[in-house]
Amino acid sequence: MIRFSQVVKSYGDHVVLRDLDFTVAPGEFVSLIGPSGSGKTTILRLLMTLEKVDGGTIEVCGDYLSHQKRGGKLVPADEKYLREVRKRIGMVFQQFNLFPNMNVLRNITEAPVHSLGVPRDEAEARAVELLEMVGLADKKDAHPTRLSGGQQQRVAIARALAMRPDVLLLDEVTSALDPELVADVLRVLHEIAASTDITILCVTHEMQFARDVSDRVMMFDEGQVLEDAAPDKLFNDPDHDRTRRFLKAVIDRA
Numbered sequence: 001m002i003r004f005s006q007v008v009k010s011y012g013d014h015v016v017l018r019d020l021d022f023t024v025a026p027g028e029f030v031s032l033i034g035p036s037g038s039g040k041t042t043i044l045r046l047l048m049t050l051e052k053v054d055g056g057t058i059e060v061c062g063d064y065l066s067h068q069k070r071g072g073k074l075v076p077a078d079e080k081y082l083r084e085v086r087k088r089i090g091m092v093f094q095q096f097n098l099f100p101n102m103n104v105l106r107n108i109t110e111a112p113v114h115s116l117g118v119p120r121d122e123a124e125a126r127a128v129e130l131l132e133m134v135g136l137a138d139k140k141d142a143h144p145t146r147l148s149g150g151q152q153q154r155v156a157i158a159r160a161l162a163m164r165p166d167v168l169l170l171d172e173v174t175s176a177l178d179p180e181l182v183a184d185v186l187r188v189l190h191e192i193a194a195s196t197d198i199t200i201l202c203v204t205h206e207m208q209f210a211r212d213v214s215d216r217v218m219m220f221d222e223g224q225v226l227e228d229a230a231p232d233k234l235f236n237d238p239d240h241d242r243t244r245r246f247l248k249a250v251i252d253r254a
C-alpha cells in the first residue's frame with residue numbers, strides 16, 4: 001500500500017506537488033501518466049527517500065516514510081529508520097544501474113545477502129528462479145556489458161524482486177531501450193503484475209502497456225491527480241479535456 005496525504009513538495013519557489021492525495025491499494029498496479037514536468041518523477045523520488053516532503057505525509061504498507069512515530073508523535077524520519085523502510089521498496093529505473101564488475105547472479109544476490117542477511121546459497125537459488133521468470137536462466141554467469149539493454153533491464157527487474165519488496169516502483173523502464181527490445185521487458189512486467197501481489201506504481205509513456213496491465217491509471221498534471229480511473233474509462237472516455245489532449249499528443253507522436 002502507498003498513501004500520499006496532503007503532500008507538498010517545492011523546489012525553491014516552484015511548487016511541484018500541491019496537497020497531493022492518492023492511494024495505491026495492496027497488490028494494485030497503478031500507472032502514472034502525464035506531461036513532462038508535471039511531477040511524476042518527484043513522486044518516485046519521494047518514495048525512494050531521495051527527497052523529503054515540505055508538507056503532508058507518505059505511508060508505505062502502514063509505515064510512515066516521511067516521518068516516524070516517537071512517543072505517540074510524528075517526527076521527521078531519521079536515516080536508520082529510513083534504511084529499514086527502504087528495504088521494502090523495490091525500484092527499477094530507466095537506466096539499469098547494474099554493477100558492471102559483477103556477473104548477473106552476483107548482481108541479483110548482493111543486496112539480499114548483504115542487506116537482508118539471506119544465506120548465499122538461498123539467495124542464489126532464488127536468483128536462479130527469478131532469472132527463469134525473466135527468461136535469462138542461461139545468463140547467470142554473464143557480465144552485464146555482454147547483455148543487450150533489454151536483457152540488462154530484465155536483470156534489474158529480477159534484482160529488485162530478489163529483495164521481496166512489498167512495493168515496486170517502475171520509472172519509465174523502457175525509455176532507454178531500442179524499440180525491438182521493449183516487448184520482452186513489458187512481457188515480464190505483465191507476468192509479474194499477474195502472478196505476484198506486489199503493489200506497483202509505474203511511471204510510463206507506454207500508453208498501450210498502461211492500458212493492458214494497470215488496475216488504475218492516474219493522469220497527473222501540474223502537481224495534482226487530474227483524473228484517476230480504470231484504463232478503459234481513462235483511455236476511451238476521459239472526463240477532462242486536458243487528458244484528451246495529452247493522449248492525442250502522445251498518439252500523434254508515436
Ligand SMILES: Nc1ncnc2c1ncn2[C@@H]1O[C@H](COP(=O)(O)OP(=O)(O)OP(=O)(O)O)[C@@H](O)[C@H]1O
Pocket residue numbers: 011016034035036037038039040041042043
Ligand atoms: N532537483 C530539482 N531542482 C529544481 N527543480 C526540479 C528538481 N527536480 C525537478 N524539478 C522540477 O520539478 C518539476 C517536476 O519535475 P518531474 O521530473 O517530477 O516531472 P515529470 O513529470 O517526471 O517529467 P518527465 O516526464 O519529463 O520526467 C519540473 O518543473 C522540474 O523542472
